Amino acid sequence: MMSSTAVLQQENELQITPFSPIGAEVKGIRLSDPLSEPTRARLRKAFTDHSVLAFRDQWLDAPQMMAAVQIFGEIFPQHNAKFSIPDHPLVHYISNADTLENGKRYIPGEGYHTDHSNAAAPPMATVLSAVKLPSVGGDTQFVDMVQAYQDLPDEIKQRILGRRAIHVYQSSHSARRLPQLSEGRRASVPDAVLQPLVLRHPNSGHLALYINPIRIEGILGMDDKEALPLLDQLLEHATQEKYQYRHVWKGGDFVMWDNRSLMHKANGDYDMNEERYLYRLMLKGVPLEGANG
Ligand SMILES: [Fe+2]
Secondary structure, three states: OOOHHHHHHHHHHOEEEEOOOOOEEEEOOOOOOOOOHHHHHHHHHHHHHHOEEEEOOOOOOHHHHHHHHHHOOOEEOOOOHHHEEOOEEEEEEEEOOOEOOOOOEOOOOEOOEOOOOOOOOOOOEEEEEEEEOOOOOOOEEEEEHHHHHHOOOHHHHHHHOOOEEEEOOOOOOOOOOOOOOOHHHHHHOOOOEEEEOEEEOOOOOOEEEOOOOOOEEEEOOOOHHHHHHHHHHHHHHHOOHHHEEEEOOOOOOEEEEEOOOEEEEEOOOOOOOOOOEEEEEEEOOOOOOEOOO
């Protein structure tokens, strides 16, 4: 139990400083310390309000990371066990040192996307803890899909409201190649899942555009001749700079984001002889509901 003085001190030191247009930095806290319930509640609210939370200088190892994320939810088992770290299979790593089956270097997270939209209940959040970083580059960019939806012309909103898209592990329309799943994992990843094109956020209630160019195969009941240009148009609209927060990584950063209200991408714009290595885990989400039910 924390003393009431310690609880008050923790509350006084916690600062949440919004970025523009989305995201916030959380200061005055060490995630490896015991945290009081009022502090945990403020962090959960900040996550709903800002969609990205960045904590500097945390240097969490895998067990500390697993403990810290319990504030927000339960850990989501990942699709591809190939990237598990030894001793902690729920924690994966992201590294630029890996290659695909064809021998090409695999740059994790390139191109805007949202994580695992082909799961029946996609992960609510993804969390990264930076271990090793290149000296320049490798930023992560996030775009605000709530504001992007709000700004769409009414005519487009009417075309997409109530529609569902077909999400698969690897879209045949995507140029980005993902690592192949092992036989065992393939059996547990659904062939295709329908997700709303406009979702109602389970926590905030806001409407958000929900697209994912690496996993969307098409729009249910819409011909590809109409659906593919529409999806391109939505992507181009949503990835404008005015919707973006760009995170410039520093060692020890702990960053988490909401997969229902954002898309994100990593940049492969750095010297590939330098290592970029982060721990990653995701948190379980709920099945997504469309704007009208
Ligand atoms: Fe991702």
